[in-house]
Amino acid sequence: MELTGKWELERIVQSNVTIKKPTLAKGQMEVSLIFKDKGELEGTSSRNYLTGFYETAQQNTIQIGGGGTERAETSWGNMFVNALPNVNLYDLKADKLILYYENNNQLIFAREQ
Numbered sequence: 001m002e003l004t005g006k007w008e009l010e011r012i013v014q015s016n017v018t019i020k021k022p023t024l025a026k027g028q029m030e031v032s033l034i035f036k037d038k039g040e041l042e043g044t045s046s047r048n049y050l051t052g053f054y055e056t057a058q059q060n061t062i063q064i065g066g067g068g069t070e071r072a073e074t075s076w077g078n079m080f081v082n083a084l085p086n087v088n089l090y091d092l093k094a095d096k097l098i099l100y101y102e103n104n105n106q107l108i109f110a111r112e113q
Helices: 077-087
Strands: 005-014 017-020 031-036 038-043 049-056 062-067 087-093 094-102 105-111
Touching: 005 077, 031 087, 038 105, 062 077, 077 094, 077 105
Parallel strands: none
Antiparallel strands: 005 017, 005 031, 005 105, 031 038, 038 049, 049 062, 062 087, 087 094, 094 105
16 A cells, blocks of 8 residues: 555544544635655645655654645644644555554545545
8 A cells, every 4th residue: 555645634533532524615625635756745734735745664653844835724724734743653544544643643534536
């Protein structure tokens, strides 16, 4: 299974509470990440574009870094943007990507077809 490709955020799990993706309002974008070859990363939060890098290592460790535009985020976008720099592990299953951060909190993505 490949990490490369586009992934759309479906759920966030924080302190054992699951927050599902809200319905998009006008002017909002899907929260997504695109893992490219050579460690390049692109993405969108609810209202901003992100660019950066990622690096994976043994035992499913991952580091993600970068930046982006800074328009006012929705609460969904804020949770994603605040969690992303703290991601340290990933789990890749058939069409699902889970990024772990801070005490087993999770960003759960579906592969976009």
